[in-house]
Amino acid sequence: MSAPAPDPEPLSPGLYIVATPIGNLGDITLRAIDILRRCDGVACEDTRVTGKLLKHLGISRPLWRYDDHSEPRDRERLVDSMATRSVALVSDAGTPLVSDPGYRLVNDARAQGVPVTVIPGASAAIAGLTVSGMPNDRFLFAGFLPGKDKARRETLEELAGIDATLVFYETAPRLLKSLAQIEQSLPNRDIAVARELTKMHEECRRGLAAGLIAWFEAHPPKGEIVLLVGPPPETTASGDDVDRLLLDAMQSEKPSRAAALVAKQTGRERSALYGRALELREK
Numbered sequence: 001m002s003a004p005a006p007d008p009e010p011l012s013p014g015l016y017i018v019a020t021p022i023g024n025l026g027d028i029t030l031r032a033i034d035i036l037r038r039c040d041g042v043a044c045e046d047t048r049v050t051g052k053l054l055k056h057l058g059i060s061r062p063l064w065r066y067d068d069h070s071e072p073r074d075r076e077r078l079v080d081s082m083a084t085r086s087v088a089l090v091s092d093a094g095t096p097l098v099s100d101p102g103y104r105l106v107n108d109a110r111a112q113g114v115p116v117t118v119i120p121g122a123s124a125a126i127a128g129l130t131v132s133g134m135p136n137d138r139f140l141f142a143g144f145l146p147g148k149d150k151a152r153r154e155t156l157e158e159l160a161g162i163d164a165t166l167v168f169y170e171t172a173p174r175l176l177k178s179l180a181q182i183e184q185s186l187p188n189r190d191i192a193v194a195r196e197l198t199k200m201h202e203e204c205r206r207g208l209a210a211g212l213i214a215w216f217e218a219h220p221p222k223g224e225i226v227l228l229v230g231p232p233p234e235t236t237a238s239g240d241d242v243d244r245l246l247l248d249a250m251q252s253e254k255p256s257r258a259a260a261l262v263a264k265q266t267g268r269e270r271s272a273l274y275g276r277a278l279e280l281r282e283k
């Protein structure tokens with residue numbers, strides 16, 4: 001009869017930031033499994049979600065809920081416990097702190113001199129960027145787009161001039177509204193919609209906003225979505241082109257707003273475009 005396997009050696013006290021799969025459970029790393037097996041407890045967004053993962057891995061550890069609704073005193077107690085205990089921080093899926101709660105916990109732990117260790121792994125943003133084939137030499141991760149129409153428009157207009165691929169997280173019910181606003185605020189941009197990454201129904205569609213809107217109107221999306229918007233197209237707009245764009249924009253917008261929109265389309269100075277818009281209005 002073989003001897004029982006020895007208990008795993010406990011970890012040193014501290015905070016361990018552990019990435020978990022974004023869908024396919026096979027994407028858990030060997031190091032993440034080792035940390036989860038050896039830690040004193042796991043701080044997680046939803047104990048039910050993390051409990052299923054640990055059960056799949058054959059691991060039993062205390063689970064402590066930690067999310068955006070946790071009180072400051074809960075965070076203080078958790079950090080204090082790290083003086084003598086090893087705590088693994090996980091999100092429901094992917095890398096903690098990427099559009100997930102946790103940065104306050106990490107900051108407080110560092111402020112208290114608690115060792116912080118990262119165990120990297122899956123990230124939906126990076127997975128979406130790589131599978132889409134969008135330009136990735138420069139990219140900006142901007143989290144979730146706002147749910148309100150005005151805030152969504154203002155966010156996209158603020159980011160329109162950035163010469164990089166924009167990476168957002170989005171929900172299925174809001175995808176069509178976001179695509180429609182991108183069509184208006186960031187016209188003629190290459191867009192990719194990466195959906196259900198690493199899962200059975202993984203899908204990545206790429207094109208202009210109008211085509212993607214037509215597709216997802218006919219095929220309502222489901223699941224988790226990474227929405228990517230390509231960098232601004234290079235422009236060589238002539239003076240006549242700029243005047244036409246300004247006149248078109250002023251059909252529905254004030255000169256200041258028209259100048260802002262054309263500046264994002266052409267890369268020209270907003271102040272100069274505003275002056276030209278006033279001249280065209282007088283004519």
